[in-house]
Amino acid sequence: MKIGRLLLKNNVFLAPMAGVTDLPFRTIVREFGCGLAFTEMVSAAGLIRGTGKTCRYLDSSPADRPLGVQLFGVDPETLAAAAKSAAEKGADLLDMNMGCPVKKVVKTGAGAALMRDPQRATAILRALRGASDLPLTVKIRAGWRQREINALDIGRIAEECGADAVILHPRTADQGFGGRSDWGLIAALKAHLGIPVIGSGDIRRPEDAALMFKETGCDGVMVGRGALGNPWIVGNILSHLSGGDVSSPSLAEREETIRRHLALVIDYYGEKVGTRDFRKHLLWYTKGLRGGAQFRKAAGKIKDLTSTLAALQEYFQALG
Numbered sequence: 001m002k003i004g005r006l007l008l009k010n011n012v013f014l015a016p017m018a019g020v021t022d023l024p025f026r027t028i029v030r031e032f033g034c035g036l037a038f039t040e041m042v043s044a045a046g047l048i049r050g051t052g053k054t055c056r057y058l059d060s061s062p063a064d065r066p067l068g069v070q071l072f073g074v075d076p077e078t079l080a081a082a083a084k085s086a087a088e089k090g091a092d093l094l095d096m097n098m099g100c101p102v103k104k105v106v107k108t109g110a111g112a113a114l115m116r117d118p119q120r121a122t123a124i125l126r127a128l129r130g131a132s133d134l135p136l137t138v139k140i141r142a143g144w145r146q147r148e149i150n151a152l153d154i155g156r157i158a159e160e161c162g163a164d165a166v167i168l169h170p171r172t173a174d175q176g177f178g179g180r181s182d183w184g185l186i187a188a189l190k191a192h193l194g195i196p197v198i199g200s201g202d203i204r205r206p207e208d209a210a211l212m213f214k215e216t217g218c219d220g221v222m223v224g225r226g227a228l229g230n231p232w233i234v235g236n237i238l239s240h241l242s243g244g245d246v247s248s249p250s251l252a253e254r255e256e257t258i259r260r261h262l263a264l265v266i267d268y269y270g271e272k273v274g275t276r277d278f279r280k281h282l283l284w285y286t287k288g289l290r291g292g293a294q295f296r297k298a299a300g301k302i303k304d305l306t307s308t309l310a311a312l313q314e315y316f317q318a319l320g
């Protein structure tokens with residue numbers, strides 16, 4: 001698949017997720033073959049101010065390629081400057097966030113609030129297009145609310161402003177993550193636009209990805225929550241799409257991947273911050289596994305690397 005001039009090895013992507021899709025997590029998911037991964041949303045204003053935490057969101061590595069950097073903001077000039085900065089820092093693709101429903105973001109007019117402000121959306125996309133020749137995508141929602149579904153209009157604006165693809169998570173902003181995503185809208189957007197359309201929403205099993213391709217005709221799919229504690233889903237989707245087998249990882253594989261992920265997290269954040277940060281992944285990795293509830297209770301109290309490794313070893317030994 002191609003987005004602009006960027007040739008991707010496949011069309012199964014990892015969705016941007018704030019607080020989740022950092023360099024260690026992307027690295028682990030990429031091991032299972034995903035064609036493109038994104039940073040979490042990065043504040044354009046923070047990036048040009050050079051705020052340490054914001055800039056770290058763009059940290060990458062040779063294994064972490066190609067990398068989509070997702071920007072959020074409201075001021076076209078600031079976004080244009082941020083686009084240049086992201087390009088200098090090594091982004092392979094820029095994505096504009098027009099879907100975040102979080103209050104703190106929408107009250108500034110950014111994120112999904114842009115779905116209600118086509119004029120500003122246009123100005124932003126023109127500014128981004130003018131600032132960088134990197135492939136440009138726009139991630140949108142169905143609309144602000146049920147009575148204001150306008151993904152087709154905003155998608156058309158994106159195309160007219162020179163975006164190379166549109167990513168659609170077909171829930172309204174006021175829906176948050178509730179209800180089901182409306183894949184019919186992905187199909188409608190695909191029929192409406194000439195540029196590639198990527199679908200996001202409710203891919204939890206490899207069969208869901210195949211169904212999204214079939215039902216919507218989309219050019220690519222994006223996995224978000226389905227990859228939490230389950231990086232294997234990407235490999236399984238790719239295998240299923242090419243007619244191969246789908247299999248759950250063995251206990252040994254599972255433990256090995258968790259350990260590798262933990263090592264990447266510690267290496268990146270240091271032991272104190274890293275072990276704390278990894279707790280959420282431990283909870284996701286053990287969800288639905290035998291004895292998982294008990295392990296998760298214990299995992300909440302883990303404070304250092306030694307106790308994390310000991311808890312993991314004990315848990316997997318008991319399971320085995």
Ligand SMILES: Cc1cc2nc3c(=O)[nH]c(=O)nc-3n(C[C@H](O)[C@H](O)[C@H](O)COP(=O)(O)O)c2cc1C
Pocket residue numbers: 015016017018019020040041070097099100139169200201202203222223224225226
């Ligand atoms: C914890 C979390 C954080 C998210 N952060 C972002 C974000 O920073 N930018 C964005 O465009 N979407 C974000 N999303 C939305 C996802 O990219 C995706 O579109 C949505 O979760 C639907 O896909 P799914 O059902 O596969 O999770 C986030 C979702 C979750 C669950």
